[in-house]
Amino acid sequence: MRLLFVNAHPDDVEFTCASTCQQAVALGWDVYEILMTSDEYGIDKDDFKGKRIKMIRKREMFEAAKVYGINSLGRPKINLIWFGEIDGYLKFNRVIFLRLRKKILKINPDIVISPDSFFSMDLHPDHKHTGWLTYLIIKSIEPSKRPVLLLYHSFNSNFYVPIKDISIQIKAWSKHESQTSPLLNKILKLMRKIFYFLRKRKSGHILAEGFRKVNFNKNENQLKKLRHKILYYIFANMLNGPSKEHYYPTPKELGLIF
Numbered sequence: 001m002r003l004l005f006v007n008a009h010p011d012d013v014e015f016t017c018a019s020t021c022q023q024a025v026a027l028g029w030d031v032y033e034i035l036m037t038s039d040e041y042g043i044d045k046d047d048f049k050g051k052r053i054k055m056i057r058k059r060e061m062f063e064a065a066k067v068y069g070i071n072s073l074g075r076p077k078i079n080l081i082w083f084g085e086i087d088g089y090l091k092f093n094r095v096i097f098l099r100l101r102k103k104i105l106k107i108n109p110d111i112v113i114s115p116d117s118f119f120s121m122d123l124h125p126d127h128k129h130t131g132w133l134t135y136l137i138i139k140s141i142e143p144s145k146r147p148v149l150l151l152y153h154s155f156n157s158n159f160y161v162p163i164k165d166i167s168i169q170i171k172a173w174s175k176h177e178s179q180t181s182p183l184l185n186k187i188l189k190l191m192r193k194i195f196y197f198l199r200k201r202k203s204g205h206i207l208a209e210g211f212r213k214v215n216f217n218k219n220e221n222q223l224k225k226l227r228h229k230i231l232y233y234i235f236a237n238m239l240n241g242p243s244k245e246h247y248y249p250t251p252k253e254l255g256l257i258f
């Protein structure tokens with residue numbers, strides 16, 4: 001089996017579906033992770049933005065990937081693929097669609113996991129664009145050859161993967177040292193436990209990571225229920241990512257593009 005994650009940033013798997021990733025690696029599946037950006041703005045300090053934090057984030061992602069399993073050379077079993085777009089500036093356009101489509105088709109996955117951009121608990125533009133791109137690419141594949149598409153960060157989950165080892169999330173997430181602290185790790189650990197516990201009723205009374213399994217049916221992405229409309233409105237207004245100012249100096253000023 002080949003499992004492919006398509007994520008906006010390093011740490012998105014750790015934050016949303018680390019246990020699913022760990023279990024796929026343990027089963028001996030080929031696991032790939034396409035990272036659309038390298039988190040070039042993943043810090044508040046302007047001095048670090050750009051190439052400096054990019055280098056740090058790539059190293060941290062490498063260490064986090066090792067937590068899920070290493071090969072005989074001591075390298076992560078997960079294949080990390082850096083797509084090369086810039087954090088906060090990931091566009092949703094035809095050029096990127098075609099580039100990403102080519103990569104996905106080359107990997108030829110059985111299962112693809114990406115953010116939900118329709119029933120989303122997080123409307124950060126990079127997540128939203130990654131989700132839309134992945135969704136449309138998988139939709140463009142002939143139905144008989146189409147991989148299963150599972151979307152995380154969804155408030156309309158319908159597919160649950162039981163968590164085998166809940167500690168994996170913090171173990172892997174804590175490798176992203178520039179993004180966290182020992183105190184934050186503890187808080188996050190507690191919040192995760194509460195979240196999974198509260199969702200137990202929906203996930204069949206087990207602790208589980210939730211996804212929305214896409215059927216590519218007509219209108220399946222439409223917000224029909226009032227509860228979903230309210231949730232979308234709340235998330236759209238609250239979690240739209242960092243402020244515009246956070247993404248200055250511009251990529252050009254940072255020497256990321258010419």
Ligand SMILES: [Zn+2]
Binds near residue numbers: 008011012
């Ligand atoms: Zn992210």
